[in-house]
Each structure stands twice: as structure tokens, then as C-alpha cells.
Amino acid sequence: MKTNIYLNVIGVIALAGMLASCGGGSDKNAKLAELKKQQTEIATQIQKLEKEIAKENPGQKVLKSKEVMVKPIVARPFNHYIQTQGIIESEENVQVSAKSAGIVTQVFVREGEQVTKGQILAQIDNSLAVRGIDEIKASLELANTVYNRQKNLWDQKIGTEVQYLQAKNNKEGLERRLASLNEQNEMTRIKAPITGVVDAIDAKAGQNIAPGMPAFRVVNNSDLRLKADVSEAYVSNIKKGNKVIVTIPDLHKDIEAKVTFVARNINQLSRTFAMEADLPSSADLRPNMSAVIKVVYESYPSAITVPVNTVQDISGEKVVYIAVAKGDQTVASKRVVEVLGVFDELAQVKGVEAGETLITTGFQGLSDGQLIKVANKK
Secondary structure: OHHHHHHHHHHHHHHHHHHHHHHHOOHHHHHHHHHHHHHHHHHHHHHHHHHHHHHHHHOOOOOOEEEEEEEEEEEEEEEEEHHHHHHHEEEEEEEEEEEOOEEEEEEEEOOEEEOOOOOOEEEEOOOOHHHHHHHHHHHHHHHHHHHHHHHHHOOOOOOOOOHHHHHHHHHHHHHHHHHHHHHHHOEEEEEEEOOEEEEEEEOOOEEEOOOOOOEEEEEEEEEEEEEEEEEEEOOOOOOOOOEEEEEEEEOOEEEEEEEEEOOOOOOOOEEEEEEEEEEOOOOOOOOEEEEEEEEEEEEEEEEEEEHHOOOOEEEEEEEEEEEEEEEEEEEEEEEEEEEEEEOOEEEEEEEEOOOEEEEEOOOOOOOOEEEEEOOOOO
């Protein structure tokens, strides 16, 4: 206070001297010389007064205010999670092949077409099977007639039992052969094993195909899941039912899911274990699409968080600075905090309260109790 009075007095004296000088003669050089002389005298008086104040108040420190920016601390939901990469898979993503060898005579579907389970996708040459079936049907018709007559006679105790049994055996043998030929004929039809969309067609009309060769791929996007490998360090954190936030970079969207499977086995080479999460049906999702996943293993509905860059490590302590009103001034208050977790560039901390004002810019080099000037009003 004493310093301010002395400085005000000196300022008034200097201003009066400058006005008097400006109102004097017209010689500019003389005016300049006079002002320089007054400046030297004022500087000498200031130094003298500063020395006197220092002697009178040896413990007093002159605190200079520092400009900072602040932000109120609020309680917010906060999740602790594990982040890793995952792959989207379809439970029904089937490579379809032929059951018998032969020449493809016709393809009935196109790529992108919706098909149902059991629908015929292509036909393999079945001319030999069809001719065999026709021959057996003709023989079976005669065998049925003979059998029925022999049975009627045997029911009337006419003829021998051997004749009846031979007729019955011949009929049943032809029925078994017909069933076998019909089964072989069915094997010449390539059918959809699931309901879905034809994703790829490898079979071509006129192509010689064999069992095991890829002919079609049918995908059902209504039953998707996410698979990921997680470090064994988190084996105790991930449990069935945990919330999963799935981010698809290519689609710029987030999907919420739950962990449906956690493997018990640890891979000896990668030191990871597998986990899965069921995904909702979506036309945008594709099998083998990559995703970033966050498995939430602990969730706080109301947590105190601060930007992680505002937490300083000073003398082995985690420290933040809070702006505190002190009379008509604002000072920085040092707070030692405990960091409970760091996620999404936010640190969950203990040691500060909701409603307090955190110094977010200009906190470097601050000291406890230092005067500050708040540059923003947020």
C-alpha cells in the first residue's frame, strides 16, 4: 500500500513537470533536455523509495499476476475400458460347393440376389441320372402290379409263399434303387445351405465342377459377431456381459454391444485370449470388416475428471491448480490429487470437487497462492 502511494505521488510530480516544460519556450531541444533531466530524477527517486520499502518490510514479496484460462470442474459419467482391434464375422458366411462332379448346365442366381435355404443355385448335368430314374420307374410299375396280384392270391391261399415273397422283394428292391437314383439326382443340384445374399459366384455354365470346388458364397448379415484377441494382462477384467463400444472407422459410426464369449485358453505365442460380442443386424456391416473396440470393465455414473495434460508431476506428487477468489483478487491453489484412471485424454481424480475452477492454460510454473488473472469467463 505504501508503495502505491509513493508511486502515485511520483507520477503526479512527473506529469506536472512535463506539462510545465511543454508550456515553456519554443525551443524543442531545450524541452527535450529538460524532460530527460526530469526522467533521471524520477528514476532516482523510485530506486530510493524501493530501497526504503525493502528495509522497512524485509519479509514482503512482490507477487506478479499471471494470465491463465480456467474451466469449471463437473461430475460426468466415466468408463474404464480396454481398447483393442477386432474383426466382424458372420455366423452364416458359407462357401458353397457341389456334392457331385459334372458339367454345370445352368446357373439360376446372380450376385447380390437374396436366396432362401434350399433354393437351387445351379444345376449339374443329370441326364444319366434322369434316364436311370425313368427306367427304374417303368420296372417298378410292373413290379408293383405283379406284387399286388401275388399278394391277392396269397391272401386267398392261392399259389406259393415263395412267389409272393419274390414279388415283394423285387418291388422293394426297385424302390430302394429309385430312392438312390433320386438322391444322386438331388446331388446334381447346388442348393443354398442358408438364407442370405449371394456374395460371390464361381460356378459358370459349361464348367466342369467337382466336390470341394468353390461354387458360391452365401452370406447372412442378420447374424453378425465381433471377434478380438485381448492381452492376458486383462484376463480378470473382461467378463461375459461387459459393455462393448464398437467403432467402425470406415463407416464413422459407433455400435454398442455386449461380450457374449470369453475364451478360457491363452494363446502361447501371442499371449492373448479370444473374446466375442454379438452385433445387431445392419446392411452397412460386412464380414471381415475391421473395428476398434472398447470393452468397458468399470463404469462410474458421476466421476470427477480433468484433462490429463493439466495434471503435473511435481516432486513425486500429482498436482493440479485451482483458481480461488481471495477478496477482490484471484489466486492459484495447489491441489495434490490421486489419479484413478486415464481414458480418452481425461484423468479421473480424487482431491478436487465438482464446482471448483480448474486452471487449464497457464498452469505451468505456478506457485501456491500466486496471483492470477483469468483471461476467459467460462
